[in-house]
Amino acid sequence: MAGPEITWYLIVSAILFSIGTLGVLLRRSPLIVLLSLEIMLNASNLALISFARLHGGHDGQIFALAVMAVAASEVVVGLGLIVAVSRRRLTLDVDSFRVLRG
Amino acid sequence: MIQGAWLCLFAPLAGAFAITVMGDSITRRTAGWISTLSVFVAFAGAVVSFVGLLGESPGEREHLSTAWTWLSTGSFKIGMTLLVDPLSVLMMLIVTGVGGLIVLYSIGYMDGDPEERRYFAYMSFFVFSMLMLVQAGNFLLLLVGWGLVGLASYLLIGFWHERAEAVAAAKKAFIMNAAGDATMALAFFVLIWQTGTLEFAEAFVGAEGMSSTLLNLVALGLLGGAVAKSAQIPLHTWLPDAMEGPTPVSALIHAATMVTAGVYLIVRAHPLFELAPSIQDLAAGLGALTLLVAGFIALVQTDIKRVIAYSTMSQIGYMFLGVGLGAYGNGMFHLMTHAFFKALLFMAAGLVIHHLAGEQDIRRMGGVRRVMPKTFVAFLVGSLALVGIPPLSGFFSKDAILASALASGGYGQLLFAAGLLGTLLTGLYTFRLFFVVFLGRPSELVLQHAQGSHGRPEEEDASRTHGKTAHGETASHGEGPWTMTVPVAVLTVLAVIGGWLQIPDVWHPFGDWLHDVAEPLVEPSVTQDLVASALAVGLGLVGVGVAWLFYGARSRELPHVAGVRHALEHKLYFDELYDLVFYRPAVWMAGVWRRTIEEPLIGGSITGVSLSARRAGGVLGETQTGYLRSYALAIAAAAAVLVVVFLAVQ
Numbered sequence: 001m002a003g004p005e006i007t008w009y010l011i012v013s014a015i016l017f018s019i020g021t022l023g024v025l026l027r028r029s030p031l032i033v034l035l036s037l038e039i040m041l042n043a044s045n046l047a048l049i050s051f052a053r054l055h056g057g058h059d060g061q062i063f064a065l066a067v068m069a070v071a072a073s074e075v076v077v078g079l080g081l082i083v084a085v086s087r088r089r090l091t092l093d094v095d096s097f098r099v100l101r102g
Numbered sequence: 103m104i105q106g107a108w109l110c111l112f113a114p115l116a117g118a119f120a121i122t123v124m125g126d127s128i129t130r131r132t133a134g135w136i137s138t139l140s141v142f143v144a145f146a147g148a149v150v151s152f153v154g155l156l157g158e159s160p161g162e163r164e165h166l167s168t169a170w171t172w173l174s175t176g177s178f179k180i181g182m183t184l185l186v187d188p189l190s191v192l193m194m195l196i197v198t199g200v201g202g203l204i205v206l207y208s209i210g211y212m213d214g215d216p217e218e219r220r221y222f223a224y225m226s227f228f229v230f231s232m233l234m235l236v237q238a239g240n241f242l243l244l245l246v247g248w249g250l251v252g253l254a255s256y257l258l259i260g261f262w263h264e265r266a267e268a269v270a271a272a273k274k275a276f277i278m279n280a281a282g283d284a285t286m287a288l289a290f291f292v293l294i295w296q297t298g299t300l301e302f303a304e305a306f307v308g309a310e311g312m313s314s315t316l317l318n319l320v321a322l323g324l325l326g327g328a329v330a331k332s333a334q335i336p337l338h339t340w341l342p343d344a345m346e347g348p349t350p351v352s353a354l355i356h357a358a359t360m361v362t363a364g365v366y367l368i369v370r371a372h373p374l375f376e377l378a379p380s381i382q383d384l385a386a387g388l389g390a391l392t393l394l395v396a397g398f399i400a401l402v403q404t405d406i407k408r409v410i411a412y413s414t415m416s417q418i419g420y421m422f423l424g425v426g427l428g429a430y431g432n433g434m435f436h437l438m439t440h441a442f443f444k445a446l447l448f449m450a451a452g453l454v455i456h457h458l459a460g461e462q463d464i465r466r467m468g469g470v471r472r473v474m475p476k477t478f479v480a481f482l483v484g485s486l487a488l489v490g491i492p493p494l495s496g497f498f499s500k501d502a503i504l505a506s507a508l509a510s511g512g513y514g515q516l517l518f519a520a521g522l523l524g525t526l527l528t529g530l531y532t533f534r535l536f537f538v539v540f541l542g543r544p545s546e547l548v549l550q551h552a553q554g555s556h557g558r559p560e561e562e563d564a565s566r567t568h569g570k571t572a573h574g575e576t577a578s579h580g581e582g583p584w585t586m587t588v589p590v591a592v593l594t595v596l597a598v599i600g601g602w603l604q605i606p607d608v609w610h611p612f613g614d615w616l617h618d619v620a621e622p623l624v625e626p627s628v629t630q631d632l633v634a635s636a637l638a639v640g641l642g643l644v645g646v647g648v649a650w651l652f653y654g655a656r657s658r659e660l661p662h663v664a665g666v667r668h669a670l671e672h673k674l675y676f677d678e679l680y681d682l683v684f685y686r687p688a689v690w691m692a693g694v695w696r697r698t699i700e701e702p703l704i705g706g707s708i709t710g711v712s713l714s715a716r717r718a719g720g721v722l723g724e725t726q727t728g729y730l731r732s733y734a735l736a737i738a739a740a741a742a743v744l745v746v747v748f749l750a751v752q
Contacts, residue, residue: 021738025738026731094729097730098728098729
């Protein structure tokens, strides 16, 4: 099989995942939190496709496609929420959303 | 003949059902006529059965008719069985005949009551229950009738359900009767256990092999039921209170039919009682005690219906005395004549009450004779029959019982003395009532109601009459509408001639009629009959004379014995005693259980469960911070832990 060892792919994936996790945990802007989530999802996609290539099957690739679809819908919902929040002129800070009411 | 018996049983039930189902679509008066008609149809059925039995030879007058098997467990079978024999036919005739007259009377008496339909449905239902009781072909059906009668009397006593006293009286009657029902049921359990059957004849045969202890228990249980239903000491306190019901109810239930069920039971189950002679003696003793106690209490009561109620207790005491000593025919004879003259007295009293817009206190009455001369005659006939003045019916029946007592040895003679004292009391309290109500100068109340349609009830009376709107017009009817006066007239005639069915040593068709069902244990001689009659009539007349001295024209000062009077006015403290012995300990026990069991254990455990759930919820709620980051951290940390765990396991 051409290209670098599987380990390298996984290391990249792990680094991306950690960056995403830290972003979700530490950042306060909902937009950045969403972006970080996307990074985490893509990190997992990378891992799935790497293994798919390694084993020569298609399962991992199909899984990755499903993850992308879910990620897209999740972004739609998330962005919708953010727009709704900003329309009400509330601060865009995840810590201020402690009490969720209509 | 059998068809007549079935018709007799189910006609009143059909009447009650029809009135209930039709509801508002019939007028209140129509409901009354349906009820009356149903009871008279039942009477016709009873007459058919009676004529059928008359045509047979005396030894064969017993017919069982089973419609279907009602219960069947193993070898124990109970059918929906009717028994037609001289005893049950006699009771059928009394119940439907007197009952029909009383229902007819109710049409006038209850006129204008907003709930007349309910009343008439109950009345028909009551007659059905009573017929069930007397026609039952086995002990279980008898118990069914027994219980239904208790239910119907509960409904009728509490008919005016807005009145707290009426509701309390209904409950009291029901609970007292339930105690009797329970002892009866226990007796039946013993019978099933020992003989394996509740059929009359088979149980009587089987009972001969039972041990005397068990026989005594069975007889005692039956006696308990009889005592409760017939308002004998010690289960008598419900009857005077039951006078809260409408007057025709008092006449139907508390004079003519229901309260005599105990006497019927003893006669019906006499083979069992004869096997337990001590219990039979106890029944006679209780009867004698009751007739004295009730006679004394009746002397001081001031409510016209209560005086008659105590007199009923006293007269049933005579019946118990008779049947307890084995004079079954004579006891039943007194039952029949008593049904005539006591229903007459109640209904005549009802005419007076109706005329005076619901007033029942005899202290406010007086001189009623001037305004109601016909009622005066009816009440006089009833009173004379009750005291036992010849040739009225009470004379023959009461004296027959006393003569039987005289013929029953030492114990019987003791009871005979009690019965004689009772006749003195009977004369005294009956004519006290009679003189106070009917003689003398008309009281203000009587005058007020005598002045035609202007005599509208006062405000205070309105609360007592409860919904009877037509009272302003009663005076214009004369002494009452014909539906009320005709039954009274018929019963007046019956109270006069009812006793002629049995004249000692001249002719005794009544005794012969019952002879094969319940053969009497005693046959008084001619001398004993004469002695008993002479003494009883003499003492009765003395009682009337004494009443005349104190309450008649002379109206002498009463000897004042405060203690005795007070005790009698409190009905010898029976209610207070039961309150102390049963009610208070029960309440006290309930309080103790509540404090020691209910509140700390049961209530405590439930509040404990809810409290701990609430606390646990509070603790878990702390983790619900609302910070997105903390949830994310928790998920991440959990994932990390899982990874470590998986690696470690591998």
